[in-house]
Amino acid sequence: MSESKSSAAPRAAVGSVSKGRKTSMERRSFFSWLAVGWIAFVGVTGGFFTVIIRFLFPNVLFEPPQSFKIGYPEDFAPNSVDIRYKKEFNAWIVRDDESIFALSTVCTHLGCTPNWLATDNKFKCPCHGSGFRMTGIHFEGPAPRPLERFKIGIADDGQILVDKTKSYKWEKGEWENKDSSLKV
Amino acid sequence: MNLVAIKSAIDALSAPTISFTILTVIFPFIFPPSDWFEKIHRKTGLWRMWTKPGGLIGMILITAFFVIGYFDVYFNKTLTKADNFPIVLMIYSMWFLIWLGMYKAYRNDIRIEQGLKPEEYNDPDDKVLVWPDLVYIEFIALILFQVFLIVWSILVAAPIEEPANPAATPNPSKAPWYFLGLQEMLVYYDPWIAGVLLPTFIIVGLMAIPYLDINKKGDGYYSFKERRVGIFIFMYGWVVLWLFLIIIGTFFRGPNWNFFGPFEYWDTHKVEALTNVNLSEILWVKWLNQGLPSNILIRESLGFIVTGLYLFVLPVILAKTYLKDMLAAYGPTRFVTLMILGLVMLALPIKMYLRWIFNLQYIIAIPEWFLNI
Numbered sequence: 001m002s003e004s005k006s007s008a009a010p011r012a013a014v015g016s017v018s019k020g021r022k023t024s025m026e027r028r029s030f031f032s033w034l035a036v037g038w039i040a041f042v043g044v045t046g047g048f049f050t051v052i053i054r055f056l057f058p059n060v061l062f063e064p065p066q067s068f069k070i071g072y073p074e075d076f077a078p079n080s081v082d083i084r085y086k087k088e089f090n091a092w093i094v095r096d097d098e099s100i101f102a103l104s105t106v107c108t109h110l111g112c113t114p115n116w117l118a119t120d121n122k123f124k125c126p127c128h129g130s131g132f133r134m135t136g137i138h139f140e141g142p143a144p145r146p147l148e149r150f151k152i153g154i155a156d157d158g159q160i161l162v163d164k165t166k167s168y169k170w171e172k173g174e175w176e177n178k179d180s181s182l183k184v
Numbered sequence: 185m186n187l188v189a190i191k192s193a194i195d196a197l198s199a200p201t202i203s204f205t206i207l208t209v210i211f212p213f214i215f216p217p218s219d220w221f222e223k224i225h226r227k228t229g230l231w232r233m234w235t236k237p238g239g240l241i242g243m244i245l246i247t248a249f250f251v252i253g254y255f256d257v258y259f260n261k262t263l264t265k266a267d268n269f270p271i272v273l274m275i276y277s278m279w280f281l282i283w284l285g286m287y288k289a290y291r292n293d294i295r296i297e298q299g300l301k302p303e304e305y306n307d308p309d310d311k312v313l314v315w316p317d318l319v320y321i322e323f324i325a326l327i328l329f330q331v332f333l334i335v336w337s338i339l340v341a342a343p344i345e346e347p348a349n350p351a352a353t354p355n356p357s358k359a360p361w362y363f364l365g366l367q368e369m370l371v372y373y374d375p376w377i378a379g380v381l382l383p384t385f386i387i388v389g390l391m392a393i394p395y396l397d398i399n400k401k402g403d404g405y406y407s408f409k410e411r412r413v414g415i416f417i418f419m420y421g422w423v424v425l426w427l428f429l430i431i432i433g434t435f436f437r438g439p440n441w442n443f444f445g446p447f448e449y450w451d452t453h454k455v456e457a458l459t460n461v462n463l464s465e466i467l468w469v470k471w472l473n474q475g476l477p478s479n480i481l482i483r484e485s486l487g488f489i490v491t492g493l494y495l496f497v498l499p500v501i502l503a504k505t506y507l508k509d510m511l512a513a514y515g516p517t518r519f520v521t522l523m524i525l526g527l528v529m530l531a532l533p534i535k536m537y538l539r540w541i542f543n544l545q546y547i548i549a550i551p552e553w554f555l556n557i
């Protein structure tokens with residue numbers, strides 16, 4: 001027993017240091033390799049996430065500008081809804097007896113795009129049947145609040161300028177704001 | 185009889201106010217939850233629904249409806265739409281499964297009345313191995329289903345529409361068929377309630393059933409009489425408040441999300457003059473003849489009181505009177521959970537009727553806080 005124990009010396013046992021071997025690693029060099037490995041790891045993951053985050057910010061954004069000119073007040077007939085800007089800018093331009101305003105085309109119930117039904121004189125949402133009057137006030141279906149209005153004003157050249165970065169909510173009394181509609 | 189007259193009669197009956205009411209009223213006579221309903225269920229012969237001829241007649245009636253519908257100019261358009269094919273399958277399979285369950289339950293009920301053990305006790309109690317017995321059945325079912333899906337996908341083109349265009353929303357815009365019940369709920373409730381709260385309650389409530397149900401009978405065998413109240417409540421929630429809403433959403437909802445009978449022309453300009461009012465407007469403007477108070481909590485006070493009475497006071501009253509025995513049997517925690525789940529479930533038809541009868545939009549309407557009930 002004792003013989004075999006000594007002859008079967010732990011050749012590859014953990015922690016043994018065999019002097020002549022080149023593969024063995026000094027404590028010092030282990031730390032430097034660890035540093036190299038760690039830097040490589042950080043570099044790769046960092047680069048990876050940098051690329052991913054960069055991907056979220058495309059070079060070209062095919063989005064229409066948030067504020068846009070829609071022509072002169074005379075271009076809009078009284079008591080009419082202009083649906084020309086619906087597709088590109090998600091806004092209806094409405095002119096009633098006394099003012100022009102820009103309504104958001106997002107239904108205040110669940111965000112579908114309602115249709116303007118000229119014969120029925122209302123906006124009607126095809127998803128859950130919410131109905132809005134020409135002014136944007138909700139009156140049927142589940143929508144709990146009126147359509148939002150965008151900031152509207154006159155630009156330097158006399159054209160109407162709609163700014164979608166600012167919207168006005170009726171339920172907060174913001175339609176009283178002079179920028180929410182354009183008196184004509 | 186005149187087919188046109190039948191069709192217009194079906195159109196008139198299918199208006200949700202009528203069809204939903206009829207279904208709700210006759211439902212306890214189909215799944216009788218008490219002795220009184222049971223008596224009429226027996227007397228009127230409704231129990232025959234759950235016999236073999238009854239099941240067959242159900243299948244024939246459904247088929248007759250679809251055949252007549254197929255040859256109808258307007259219903260053909262809805263029926264043959266590729267999206268709606270699953271609903272046709274669903275109607276058949278649901279009828280078959282409900283019938284099968286009730287058929288077996290009624291046979292067992294008779295045996296139990298005679299003092300016999302349920303039929304399931306006659307099943308051979310030889311051990312059946314998962315492999316190969318069960319796995320083979322599953323494998324064959326899988327192959328058959330694959331064949332069916334392949335044939336379906338070859339015969340019917342996928343209902344893919346033109347590229348999305350924000351300026352032209354499809355009218356009507358329908359959810360996938362399995363979500364049409366949810367979409368129907370959204371007509372009556374705010375998205376927060378119908379889209380988040382109610383689905384959560386449905387899922388949590390279904391998961392909670394095994395913990396809430398303390399009835400030890402009916403374990404391992406079909407029976408109706410031994411758990412009739414539970415079956416009635418579940419069936420009402422599932423068949424009327426889910427499946428029927430899917431059917432309404434599929435066949436009875438047309439342009440602008442208006443109601444149309446199955447044999448009616450989908451007129452985009454169908455006018456349904458409705459003007460919704462909130463409870464606060466009824467209280468302050470109509471009853472008290474004054475403007476809405478500026479303070480939100482005062483404005484919606486009646487809504488808060490009504491909701492509080494419904495959700496919190498009603499269970500207490502029920503616990504002390506009508507459901508006294510239930511509270512004793514189930515204990516307070518189970519009782520409260522069951523009450524809240526049940527009252528939330530019942531809130532859906534209640535809100536539907538409030539909308540249909542009074543044009544009531546919201547009981548509590550605080551769009552400022554996105555809180556609308």
